[in-house]
Amino acid sequence: MSKKVAFVTGSGQGIGKAIAQRLSKDGFAIAIANLTEEKGKKVADEINNDGGEAIFVQVDVSDRDQMFNAMNETVKHFGDLNVVVNNAGVGPTTPIDTITPDQFDFVYKTNVSSVIWGTQAAKQQFEKLGHGGKIINATSQAGVVGNPNLALYSGSKFAIRGITQSTARDLAPLDITVNAFAPGIVKTPMMMDIAHQVAQNANKDDEWGMKTFSKDIALGRLAESSDIANGVAFLAGKDSDYITGQTLELDGGMQFH
């Protein structure tokens, strides 16, 4: 039987890379869809050298045509597509007075437009292939509760949960599920940068910056990218077939509902 195929955006490093590696272990062929070629190719090579099957497809997720082309290229190569993980995102630190129109456009195009284009392109491919599929969107604990200094980012992540819920209803008749995952504080370049910026603004060190975000984690430790990939693997697999429109919180116990 041929492998199922997963398309993972922002998989050149951090959480996306861990998701790609985990889904490969779970038997998926993987499209590493990333902005920067060097990092994306390296992850694809690592998966192939490890006995998996991966290709690199270059994409700027904020560009609709590029998202459609990247998914087309994936289906041309592997002959199928079953799971799309809209993971890529940016997280600048933005005290409210500092936000500019350019920054607004950049964050909302990268984080929010990308999910819409990714959903449209996935729907098109699933329909052409004549089967359903799974769309999985990256929100954040900061998309469940507003975080200080992150007004642009938090707002964009709240929007992703709204889009997830709406499109789950729209696409259910096509046997397409749409869910989101909400990581907590994960040791990746994005989070290190946020902690650094917040610390600098307060004249403190990076450890202090990280503590301002991590002090309320019930399980008492920062997340590894693999903790997040474990949850996404569940959403990508058969055991989540009867779940749609939900946000799975992967935050070690930060936000409770």
Ligand SMILES: NC(=O)C1=CN([C@@H]2O[C@H](COP(=O)(O)OP(=O)(O)OC[C@H]3O[C@@H](n4cnc5c(N)ncnc54)[C@H](O)[C@@H]3O)[C@@H](O)[C@H]2O)C=CC1
């Ligand atoms: N690190 C954390 O603590 C948390 C991260 N998240 C979310 O998880 C997702 C992944 O985050 P990290 O791995 O931490 O980020 P990261 O910054 O470490 O990695 C992001 C990856 O996305 C790629 N990328 C950036 N812009 C792109 C674009 N326009 N088109 C294609 N690829 C692009 C980068 O090249 C990089 O490979 C993001 O959506 C982020 O908002 C959510 C909650 C917490």
Ligand SMILES: CC(=O)C(C)=O
């Ligand atoms: C970067 C992020 O998603 C946080 C702080 O939750």
